Amino acid sequence: MTDISSTNIKEGSAEIVSGGNVFYNPVQEFNRDLSVSVLNVYFKKLQQERKAKGVSVIEEPQAGVKYENGMRILEALSATGLRSIRYAKEIAGVKEIVANDLSKPAVKSIEENVKYNEVEDLITPSHNDAMTLMYTSTAPEKRFDAIDLDPYGCPNRFLDGAIQSIADGGLLLVTATDMAVLAGNTPEACFAKYGTIPLRNKACHEMALRILLRTIEGHANRYGRYIEPLLCVSVDFYIRIFVRVYTGQNQCKYSMSKQSTVYQCTGCDTMTLHTLGILKPNPTEKNPNQVKFSIPTGPPVNTHCDHCGHKHHVGGPIWSAPIHNKPFVKDLLEHIHQNPKGTSKRLNGMLTVVSEELDDVPLYYAIDKLCCVVKLEIIPSLKFRSALLHAGFKVSYSHACKNSVKTNAPPSVLWDILRSWHKQFPVKAERMLEGSPVKNILSVEPKQIYNLVDIHPDANPESRRSALARFPENPTPHWGPGTRATIMIGEDKISKSIKNQNKHKKAKDVGDSPEAKLAKIELDNNK
Structure with missing residues (x-):
């Protein structure tokens, strides 16, 4: 983490110059590069959909220019405002970006950085509680075309407001960094936060994505809405998902068939998925595509594993439908090739692997x-x-x-x-x-x-044959989420990490010293 009060930070088209107690997190550059690219491709898709409906669109939109019929974007937890500034300067077709934060020093930093980068006409700094801001933006005319949630830890408490304040067909961008919870270290905590039981296995990172998707779908269904995943990725120490949110009571009925429980053998880790709902064709003259919704029978496994004879753990429910939109990923790759970013090499590698993944195979x-x-x-x-x-x-x-x-x-x-x-x-x-x-x-x-x-x-896919940067190693020591991204109090992560290195060994060494032994003898004699 870097204190920007004494350092100018450049990333993409933005430069951060103000500071105070607000810290810049360079670890998330990949996250921001990917988000900028996704929003650009999403807006092109949105323009195509509007044009097909006969709605006027922006011809050849430019980045850094305000358009009255452009996108309204909310960055609910903005910190320095770097992400919002990059959105303003690098995304074509923007009407307004609301850069919100609960911290006064953070909002002051946003205001100074917005002015320095000369994007006052595009960015509106906001000092508000993120949930309050979203709950007061639920009217159709106040809703946002895109909402970016990048909290420290679990995003769950922000999801209800985000679902209600996003436009029909809008893009929801969500980050979760509480990977220990999502990956199964504390299943009771995961159930309390996400309403799902995780399982500890090698597929835990994809399961984390599917847990978060299932949670968002649950919030959406309460309001007659549903989601369509465009891209869901596990990166470093966090997961990042991009989903579109639509309105439609009838489509909500399909949610049950997009979710499954997971049976995992305790001996050999064999996994078996059991969907919560079944779709059966039920054509009629009026509607030849009509389906009947039914409940499956089960369980799909015996009391003991057919392969090794051990018992099963039961986890879930998780999202078991596809987690990527392959045409969207293809467009995203083309956009990144035409508009390179600081982390383009890794973006290209990861997205190429994503484009090769099987759609219909969870985990x-x-x-x-x-x-x-x-x-x-x-x-x-x-x-x-x-x-x-x-x-x-x-x-x-x-x-x-x-x-x-x-x-x-x-x-x-x-x-x-x-x-x-x-x-x-x-x-x-x-x-x-x-x-x-x-x-x-x-x-x-x-x-x-x-x-x-x-x-x-x-057997050897294109991503591997071309030696793309598919699974890069951490670029620096202490690579991780750090402490909270707004106000830092006390030691930063690196100094604390250095101080705590070998602390158990040091304590043992002190305990074994002659002075410590003498002190122990005197203490025993005085008892």
């Missing part, structure tokens, strides 16, 4: 974890993917995990492939303990022979 497995369950030598990724492709299944990576395998093959096929691998590289006999997942899985003969020799031409 994923990690190859190293699968091999770890059965104590096998780790099978090379290309061999594992090739075996699935040769067997007629689809496979992709997930942007959320480097060693992931997302496939429409049932779990039995994954274990069968590892059984075939076991024949080439057998597990030591002493590891085949009675009742263990190792013995229960590997003692079964594979149902067919899988090709583990020939590399399938589609």
Whole structure:
């Protein structure tokens, strides 16, 4: 974190010069670059939709110019105002950006930075509680075309107001940094905040995305609204989602079929999804596309896992429909190529992986974890993917995990492939303990022979062949969310981290010193 009272900060087209106690967070540059690009592509899409309805549109909109029929954007938690200033200077077709913050020093910083960057006609600084501001903007004429929520931690308390104050078809941008909660470290806290039980597994980052989507959909359904995900990504220490919000009571009925509970084996981590609702075709003469909504029967698993014999944990519900709009992602990639940003290399890599992800397969497995369950030598990724492709299944990576395998093959096929691998590289006999997942899985003969020799031409995707920056390492030490992004009190994260390094070892060393031992003897004698 950097104190901008003594340092000028340049990012994109913006420059921050004022300060006080408001801090700039360079970690989030990728987040801001992505958001600028998404809003630009979204506005182009919005223009196309308005033009198709016969509504007047802006011909060749320019960034930095105010348009009366342009977008109204709310940055509800603005801090320095950097994001809003970048939106004003880099997004074409803006009418107004409301840069709001509850902190007086933050709002003062916003005002000074807005003036310095000469965007007073586009940005309206606001000193208000974010929820109050959104709840007083629910009238149709006051609603925003886009609302950006980038809080410190959980965004849940802002979602109800955001859903009510966003225009029909508007874009909601949400960040969540409480990954320990979303990833399953404290399921009780996740249930209290998000109404969902997370599961600890290698797919926890995608599950976090799907938990947040399910939560937003729940808020939307209360007001006869529903969401359409455009892009949902897990990045560094946070998740970031971009969804459009629509109004339609009938479409809300489909929400039940977009959500599922998750059964996870406690022994081998095999996951089975069970949808909350089923759609059955029910055509009529008036409506040949009519469907009937029904409740599924279940559960979809036995009391004990079919693969290893252990019991199951039950998590969810989570969003189980697609989390990306592939045509939108394609347009986004084209926009980034034409309008490079500071983090374009990483943007291109991540979005290319996203464009390759399977749409209809929620969650994923990690190859190293699968091999770890059965104590096998780790099978090379290309061999594992090739075996699935040769067997007629689809496979992709997930942007959320480097060693992931997302496939429409049932779990039995994954274990069968590892059984075939076991024949080439057998597990030591002493590891085949009675009742263990190792013995229960590997003692079964594979149902067919899988090709583990020939590399399938589609096993190595374009993102990997081109050596794109798909999963970059952290660029600096102490890479993380830091402390709260508005007013900082006391030590910053880095100095505190340095002070606390090896503190347990230091305490032990002090306790073992002759002085400490003598003091302990004297204390015992005085008792």
